Amino acid sequence: MFTIKGKTTDWELVIGLETHIEVLSNSKIFSGASANYNPTIAPNTQACMVDVAMPGMLPVLNKYCVEQAIKFGLGINAEISRHSRFARKQYFYPDLPQGYQISQPAEEPPVVGRGYVEIMGDDGNPKKIFIERAHLEQDAGKLKHDMHPTKSMADYNRTGVTLLEIVTFLDIKNPENNSYITSPDEAERYLREIREIARALGVSKANMEEGSMRADVNVSVRPVGEKTFRTRTETKNMVSFKFIKSAIEYEARRQIEIYENGGTVSQDTMRYSQSEGTTSVLRSKEDALDYRYFPDPDLLELEITDDEIERIRKTMPELPSATRARYINEYGLSEYDANRLTETVDISHWYDAAVDGKSARAKPVANWMISELFAHPENFDITNEIKENDDPDAPRIITPENISELVDMIASNEINGKQAKEIFIKMLDGERGTIHEIADKYGMKQITDTGAIESAVDEVIKNNPSQVEQYKSGKVGLLGFFIGNVMKATHGQANPAMVSDLLKQKLG
Numbered sequence: 001m002f003t004i005k006g007k008t009t010d011w012e013l014v015i016g017l018e019t020h021i022e023v024l025s026n027s028k029i030f031s032g033a034s035a036n037y038n039p040t041i042a043p044n045t046q047a048c049m050v051d052v053a054m055p056g057m058l059p060v061l062n063k064y065c066v067e068q069a070i071k072f073g074l075g076i077n078a079e080i081s082r083h084s085r086f087a088r089k090q091y092f093y094p095d096l097p098q099g100y101q102i103s104q105p106a107e108e109p110p111v112v113g114r115g116y117v118e119i120m121g122d123d124g125n126p127k128k129i130f131i132e133r134a135h136l137e138q139d140a141g142k143l144k145h146d147m148h149p150t151k152s153m154a155d156y157n158r159t160g161v162t163l164l165e166i167v168t169f170l171d172i173k174n175p176e177n178n179s180y181i182t183s184p185d186e187a188e189r190y191l192r193e194i195r196e197i198a199r200a201l202g203v204s205k206a207n208m209e210e211g212s213m214r215a216d217v218n219v220s221v222r223p224v225g226e227k228t229f230r231t232r233t234e235t236k237n238m239v240s241f242k243f244i245k246s247a248i249e250y251e252a253r254r255q256i257e258i259y260e261n262g263g264t265v266s267q268d269t270m271r272y273s274q275s276e277g278t279t280s281v282l283r284s285k286e287d288a289l290d291y292r293y294f295p296d297p298d299l300l301e302l303e304i305t306d307d308e309i310e311r312i313r314k315t316m317p318e319l320p321s322a323t324r325a326r327y328i329n330e331y332g333l334s335e336y337d338a339n340r341l342t343e344t345v346d347i348s349h350w351y352d353a354a355v356d357g358k359s360a361r362a363k364p365v366a367n368w369m370i371s372e373l374f375a376h377p378e379n380f381d382i383t384n385e386i387k388e389n390d391d392p393d394a395p396r397i398i399t400p401e402n403i404s405e406l407v408d409m410i411a412s413n414e415i416n417g418k419q420a421k422e423i424f425i426k427m428l429d430g431e432r433g434t435i436h437e438i439a440d441k442y443g444m445k446q447i448t449d450t451g452a453i454e455s456a457v458d459e460v461i462k463n464n465p466s467q468v469e470q471y472k473s474g475k476v477g478l479l480g481f482f483i484g485n486v487m488k489a490t491h492g493q494a495n496p497a498m499v500s501d502l503l504k505q506k507l508g
């Protein structure tokens with residue numbers, strides 16, 4: 001368990017995440033304006049009358065966004081509510097022209113109810129993280145403070161874009177249930193899992209750098225073994241894994257210090273400073289907002305039928321957790337390898353393309369990817385989009401086909417592992433062509449002709465009588481010495497397994 005050492009006791013962390021993902025759809029949740037929001041689009045060119053809340057404009061729920069939410073809900077093993085409502089969450093802010101945000105009320109079942117995702121826990125075992133709910137809501141606009149020396153500008157392009165807010169669950173009544181996030185690393189793994197599920201389903205790009213995924217981070221601490229939860233703080237609007245982990249750790253230490261000095265933590269909303277790596281109070285509980293939620297009278301209640309849910313369930317692609325299980329059960333990969341290869345959907349697609357259903361390739365391809373390709377991101381196009389690269393100065397992109405060819409040539413004894421590594425290095429250096437072409441060009445082929453290997457073996461044995469003597473008297477570790485010499489004599493081209501077998505035979 002992840003703990004932080006205090007002066008007199010060890011402390012454990014309790015973390016709750018509220019994650020917003022921007023839902024992919026052509027138009028916004030309640031209007032027909034384009035939802036293809038990105039910050040480079042000219043301000044206010046994608047905001048319609050509904051978005052800027054002109055009097056008399058009525059919202060109409062976008063059915064596709066509801067389907068996206070259902071898809072995501074099924075992806076996190078959640079209950080889909082057959083009945084839910086939209087409510088007005090009221091606050092005033094210049095980027096919110098309606099004067100309220102349409103969301104789903106906190107005290108009612110939202111479209112997606114209780115579910116869970118599975119992540120790797122800090123102890124290396126699978127761990128369920130329970131999710132309380134996921135609800136649909138509108139995004140706000142954006143204020144721009146850098147366009148005019150004395151004025152702030154409002155851009156309503158993002159106003160009304162669909163968000164799905166996913167809230168982790170904490171079983172307050174049953175503190176023994178530890179299916180919640182307990183460390184900065186688990187927080188990162190949870191967010192990555194959410195991201196990959198959203199991407200696999202096409203529900204969201206879920207990209208933190210682009211702002212299509214953001215998280216509010218709730219943190220509390222308690223002495224190891226304490227049975228109740230203590231007061232938490234909430235740090236809003238975090239947009240990178242690194243900052244989230246740093247904010248959690250800083251906030252936990254800050255709270256521990258307060259407790260150790262005899263103080264109490266108050267339920268504040270915090271702000272995180274990226275430059276300092278610190279948190280500070282933004283507003284205290286006394287200033288907590290009362291949003292006065294009430295059902296939006298302009299929108300019908302949302303009814304979802306069993307048939308609709310079943311229809312959507314049938315369109316679900318394989319999710320990262322199923323991919324992981326497939327790699328372990330069908331391909332015999334280790335838990336670690338399966339985790340690495342499902343870190344992103346792009347990576348698993350790349351891997352699947354290279355294995356191409358041939359299970360003999362499964363392990364060697366995994367090894368090449370994890371120990372070689374991951375170390376060379378410039379040559380490893382994980383999106384698998386660059387098929388050919390004509391620019392001689394651009395890095396040589398290694399394709400799934402290259403790696404299948406490489407492992408097949410090793411398996412069929414056309415080249416040995418050492419030669420494969422040399423070919424790989426040549427590709428990193430920019431060498432183009434198929435693996436066969438590169439092998440031919442550099443005269444790399446493996447000697448598997450027993451006669452040729454045998455004469456090299458005999459030669460080495462003849463030239464090293466004293467080592468032969470030592471080997472025979474029990475110093476079997478010398479086998480490597482003999483193999484090395486035979487490989488040298490054959491210019492690295494002999495099949496090492498055959499060399500080893502022949503040597504063992506002849507040395508008795």
Ligand code: ADP
Pocket residue numbers: 014015016017018106167168169170218219220229230231232
């Ligand atoms: P709010 O509506 O004020 O944002 P919620 O009850 O919805 O609060 O909780 C928000 C998040 O905070 C949830 O993920 C929840 O699990 C988490 N949370 C609640 N209590 C605690 C606590 N004591 N320590 C850590 N996280 C908590």
Ligand code: MG
Pocket residue numbers: 018216234
């Ligand atoms: Mg909250």
